[in-house]
Amino acid sequence: MQFLIPLLLLATLWTAFAKRVVHNWDITYVTTSRGFDQKPKLGIAVNRTFPLPVVRASKGDMLVLHVHNSLDVPTSLHAHGIFQNNTNYYDGAGMVTECSIAPGTDFTYEIPLNQAGTYWTHGHTAEQNFDGLRTPLIIDDPDEPYTYDGEYLFAFEDWSISTIGELKPLMDDVNLTEFRKKPLPLTLVNGASANYTPPMHFSPGKTYRIRLLAMQNMLMVEFSINQHTLDVIEVDGALTKRRPMQAVRINPGQRVSVLVRAKQSLASNYAYHVSVTHYFSPIPPGFVQPLYNGTVVYAEDAELAPVESILSEPFDEVSLESLDESPLLIPDRSLFLNATIGYSVQNVYKDTFNNVEFMEPLVPTMFSALTLGHRSLNPFMYGPQTNAHVLKHLEVVELLLYQTRDVPHPLHLHGHNFQVVARGLVNDTTGKYHREVKPGQSPVTRDTIFLINGEYAIVRFRADNPGIWMFHCHVAIHAVRGLMMVFVEALDVMQQRIKVPQSVVSQCRRQGIKTTGNVVGNMGYNIAGAPRSSDLLLVSPDGIIR
Numbered sequence: 042m043q044f045l046i047p048l049l050l051l052a053t054l055w056t057a058f059a060k061r062v063v064h065n066w067d068i069t070y071v072t073t074s075r076g077f078d079q080k081p082k083l084g085i086a087v088n089r090t091f092p093l094p095v096v097r098a099s100k101g102d103m104l105v106l107h108v109h110n111s112l113d114v115p116t117s118l119h120a121h122g123i124f125q126n127n128t129n130y131y132d133g134a135g136m137v138t139e140c141s142i143a144p145g146t147d148f149t150y151e152i153p154l155n156q157a158g159t160y161w162t163h164g165h166t167a168e169q170n171f172d173g174l175r176t177p178l179i180i181d182d183p184d185e186p187y188t189y190d191g192e193y194l195f196a197f198e199d200w201s202i203s204t205i206g207e208l209k210p211l212m213d214d215v216n217l218t219e220f221r222k223k224p225l226p227l228t229l230v231n232g233a234s235a236n237y238t239p240p241m242h243f244s245p246g247k248t249y250r251i252r253l254l255a256m257q258n259m260l261m262v263e264f265s266i267n268q269h270t271l272d273v274i275e276v277d278g279a280l281t282k283r284r285p286m287q288a289v290r291i292n293p294g295q296r297v298s299v300l301v302r303a304k305q306s307l308a309s310n311y312a313y314h315v316s317v318t319h320y321f322s323p324i325p326p327g328f329v330q331p332l333y334n335g336t337v338v339y340a341e342d343a344e345l346a347p348v349e350s351i352l353s354e355p356f357d358e359v360s361l362e363s364l365d366e367s368p369l370l371i372p373d374r375s376l377f378l379n380a381t382i383g384y385s386v387q388n389v390y391k392d393t394f395n396n397v398e399f400m401e402p403l404v405p406t407m408f409s410a411l412t413l414g415h416r417s418l419n420p421f422m423y424g425p426q427t428n429a430h431v432l433k434h435l436e437v438v439e440l441l442l443y444q445t446r447d448v449p450h451p452l453h454l455h456g457h458n459f460q461v462v463a464r465g466l467v468n469d470t471t472g473k474y475h476r477e478v479k480p481g482q483s484p485v486t487r488d489t490i491f492l493i494n495g496e497y498a499i500v501r502f503r504a505d506n507p508g509i510w511m512f513h514c515h516v517a518i519h520a521v522r523g524l525m526m527v528f529v530e531a532l533d534v535m536q537q538r539i540k541v542p543q544s545v546v547s548q549c550r551r552q553g554i555k556t557t558g559n560v561v562g563n564m565g566y567n568i569a570g571a572p573r574s575s576d577l578l579l580v581s582p583d584g585i586i587r
């Protein structure tokens with residue numbers, strides 16, 4: 042009895058603090074150039090307006106997204122980085138964890154927010170993220186371990202003159218002849234052209250948290266402030282021990298928070314820099330990569346300290362340490378995932394994991410997993426193009442991520458953060474470029490890892506989140522070419538625990554999509570009619586010019 046009272050009290054307090062953060066979003070088309078001096082294109086926005094509303098909540102809250110789909114195609118929303126522990130069906134991966142939201146209909150996501158940090162929400166059906174359906178999701182921690190006096194958000198986006206639907210067929214051509222003629226995407230910061238970077242106002246002696254959020258698709262961005270050190274404290278939602286850096290690089294899907302200590306004096310203002318250091322698409326010869334400068338203002342009448350360029354530096358995540366000091370995981374199994382480029386016998390260009398082009402199943406993988414009993418343990422049931430890998434509950438999975446070609450990939454895992462254990466260059470025979478965590482080091486965890494050309498990385502995670510989780514490249518044009526796959530995790534626990542809401546099933550019914558059986562909806566082993574890509578040929582090293 043004595044210890045029951047405090048427990049009850051705690052529960053009451055918890056429900057008193059936790060709130061429902063409710064948003065009503067009408068997902069609509071809007072034709073706009075987003076303020077750039079270029080041709081308008083059809084974008085996807087909320088209530089016909091860009092930028093989308095920023096979602097802000099506290100750890101423990103319930104995020105309620107009431108969505109109306111005013112598009113003429115299905116849509117869905119993915120809360121990037123949110124684990125969806127027990128709510129797999131709200132993960133937003135169309136035809137993997139749900140049937141997407143049919144045109145003209147309503148759907149409600151109810152997402153418990155049990156994490157804190159910097160996240161985002163974006164369209165996950167037909168890569169609608171590319172056309173603008175994306176917005177920050179910032180979750181405050183009532184028990185935030187780091188202290189700071191104010192904060193700034195830099196949410197980066199890119200805006201292409203073409204829609205993903207227009208670009209997709211151009212990518213079929215292995216030589217990318219027409220694709221190469223398209224202008225490079227332009228950069229947005231917090232929804233406005235990066236040409237108008239707003240000032241940050243610093244007061245002497247104060248500390249500011251700056252959240253860097255990469256919602257872009259095709260750019261690598263680097264951020265720095267003249268004569269100020271950036272102390273990294275957060276990587277993809279997980280806190281790290283403080284690590285001073287001069288510049289922070291951030292790639293599609295990734296987030297980093299830094300703390301910046303303001304100077305003691307009001308004597309000068311300083312420049313900050315947002316540079317686009319790389320495009321994941323061919324760059325026309327002679328093109329100068331953009332560099333945007335903003336101002337850190339201490340006093341309106343103070344002079345700007347001489348603008349210095351800052352040495353660009355790779356983001357050294359292997360040596361970063363997790364604040365929670367979780368030990369290095371010891372793997373139970375290891376999977377080799379080669380991000381390859383191939384082309385079909387018809388000469389159509391593809392991006393794949395292990396030469397398997399991802400194609401959506403006809404029954405969402407989650408429903409196959411929940412309805413096939415013990416047969417769901419067999420990856421065959423999910424179809425040849427789902428690239429499903431079945432994981433046991435609580436096993437530690439190591440992924441050796443590998444890529445030999447000249448196209449970088451930011452690879453994102455749903456439902457988990459993984460430890461970043463090692464990185465290096467595939468062609469390095471000396472081992473000189475191999476970097477790994479030190480004995481006793483608690484590795485940084487993140488949900489999106491960036492591989493440059495010719496790089497490998499080793500990441501590990503524990504399969505402690507029963508559900509179906511996608512793993513895919515966050516460059517939309519690579520994802521639509523097939524660089525996606527699926528983990529089917531802890532089937533036994535999943536089948537007991539996951540109760541799919543009727544609203545999710547209704548969306549499938551409405552679209553004539555089955556919610557039982559294998560990839561094509563059969564209860565047995567017959568998968569005739571499953572999506573099937575023609576066999577891929579590997580690109581010979583001297584073959585295709587990209």
Ligand SMILES: *[C@@H]1O[C@H](CO)[C@@H](O)[C@H](O)[C@H]1NC(C)=O
Binds near residue numbers: 065094
């Ligand atoms: C969008 O419009 C709906 C009404 O259709 C309204 O309830 C909602 O608040 C609006 N949301 C935003 C972000 O403007």
Ligand SMILES: *[C@@H]1O[C@H](CO)[C@@H](O)[C@H](O)[C@H]1NC(C)=O
Binds near residue numbers: 388
């Ligand atoms: C691509 O380029 C190669 C080499 O220039 C050429 O042989 C081939 O015909 C081209 N393919 C297409 C589909 O244009």
Ligand SMILES: *[C@@H]1O[C@H](CO)[C@@H](O)[C@H](O)[C@H]1NC(C)=O
Binds near residue numbers: 314333334349350
């Ligand atoms: C921004 O600052 C850099 C120095 O780091 C300078 O070279 C560049 O010209 C500046 N860009 C603009 C648009 O003023």
Ligand SMILES: *[C@@H]1O[C@H](CO)[C@@H](O)[C@H](O)[C@H]1NC(C)=O
Binds near residue numbers: 380381445446579580
């Ligand atoms: C990975 O795929 C590439 C094709 O992109 C191929 O050349 C290479 O041999 C593969 N590596 C391994 C180790 O399988």
Ligand SMILES: *[C@@H]1O[C@H](CO)[C@@H](O)[C@H](O)[C@H]1NC(C)=O
Binds near residue numbers: 466468469494495
């Ligand atoms: C090894 O790969 C790196 C990264 O792709 C590249 O810069 C370097 O030139 C390659 N070295 C050799 C010897 O091929």
Ligand SMILES: *[C@@H]1O[C@H](CO)[C@@H](O)[C@H](O)[C@H]1NC(C)=O
Binds near residue numbers: 124506
């Ligand atoms: C999911 O929840 C279980 C407890 O129900 C916990 O043990 C596990 O660590 C959680 N996993 C993630 C990724 O949040």
